Amino acid sequence: MILKGAEINRYLARPDPTRPALLIYGQDAMRVALKRAEAVAALTGPNADEEMRLTRIAGSELRKDQTLLRDAIKEVGFFPGQRVVLVEDAPDATAPAVEAAINDWSHGDAAIVVTAGGLTKSSALRKLFQTHKTAVTAPIYDDPPGQDEIAAWLSAAGLREVPQAAMRDLVTLSRALDPGDFRQMVEKIGLYKHGDSTPLEPAEIALLAPSTVEAEVDDLIDIVAEGRTGDFGPLMRRIEAQGILPVTICIAALRHFRALHAASADPGGAQAGLSRLRPPVFGPRRDRMARQVQAWGMRNLEDALHHLLETDLQLRSATRAPQMPLIERALIRLAMMPRGSR
Structure with missing residues (x-):
């Protein structure tokens, strides 16, 4: 059989x-x-x-x-x-x-x-x-788990009913994580929601999902993408004190702006484009990045990527210029760039 x-x-x-x-x-x-x-x-x-x-x-x-x-x-x-x-x-x-x-x-x-x-x-x-x-x-094929299978795992973990928005984010996440990591995350959700009768929210999934970059570097890139120059200095000083390498910050910025650029070019719109990324973006994070896509516009995102690539080459070259000021200057320049489609 x-x-x-x-x-x-x-x-x-x-x-x-x-x-x-x-x-x-x-x-x-x-x-x-x-x-x-x-x-x-x-x-x-x-x-x-x-x-x-x-x-x-x-x-x-x-x-x-x-x-x-x-x-x-x-x-x-x-x-x-x-x-x-x-x-x-x-x-x-x-x-x-x-x-x-x-x-x-x-x-x-x-x-x-x-x-x-x-x-x-x-x-x-x-x-x-x-x-x-x-x-x-x-x-057993290499296909990611479907909605029915995820629902069965959630039920076994104690969650009987999951709103469609949360299920959509879980299906998206299952395509990005290894099967074992995703199953562990489902079990973590079960422990997190144990004794809690409120529905599972996308924000809770985002909170429990494995992080891909340092949280403070993530916050810094959001500050840059949203042009909040007043918040830039204090966080940059804190990241510098933690010893995070300038090239690490540059790689995180490149990854973020490439994601924004790919989402802006998606025929289904920014939300759909962010969901199709590998790894995908979901929940409140997806909504925030979608707003950034709309604020920047395709041409400005291309300029930002060009500037970041130049900075990355400088950081990896044999230049004697101090590296932290290089990436700091590049990010400030991006934060002050005009927004909007052009």
Whole structure:
């Protein structure tokens, strides 16, 4: 039995314990590990490790001793409940041992869960599961999680209802983060909202999302982009005292103004353009940057990028000019540039 599309997530959330074996495979080891953990937890329920209802066998060990799996599924546990034998990182050479265990499996034996990396169409392990009448194959692709899957994770974390605006930002964020990092963030949201009956807000997602640059450097670039010259000096002195390198500030400014420029050129508008960036911009941060895009205009943003690139080249050259005054002068010049489309 080969699972396809939405069937994969539905089945792994509630695997059938009457089927002898499940193969989970894919190129992305983190995605496979997350799905494996979900399937095993659904089969065994809580406390499986403590109650010795979960047996782990490394694929390399099974290749050396092909009786390990068949013996493990027949063992009788001391505690009631579903037992699982997990074969992790199974190479193709384990196919004969897995086949022997499946053929010898009967109701009451432990369910077999096998994980593997990317398997080709000619893989013996893949052929075994795909052609078997009762075993299940779950290929895990590198697609980011969809809205239904994210909603299920949020529900498991204690959030039953999520407003559409917050869900939209979570879907956007899931495309930028590694699967493990995104799953950890969902769990963090659950802890943050524990006991809080108010809806999840985009601002809270932005607060909990991993930061890509130092917060104070981010604030400094916003001051520059918004022309708030009166706020520039005190924050610049604080950043300088922290020892942040001038080239780091310049890179952050280039990244920010490139994002503004890309958003200004997006046919769907600034909001859509910022959502399509990698990493994407979302929540209140997206609204703020969209206002900056509108204030600057395409031509002014091109001039700003040209000026920042020149400054970056100077900072990386063999010039003896003090570097902090170089970047400070460049940012002040940007903060004082006229705004508006031209």
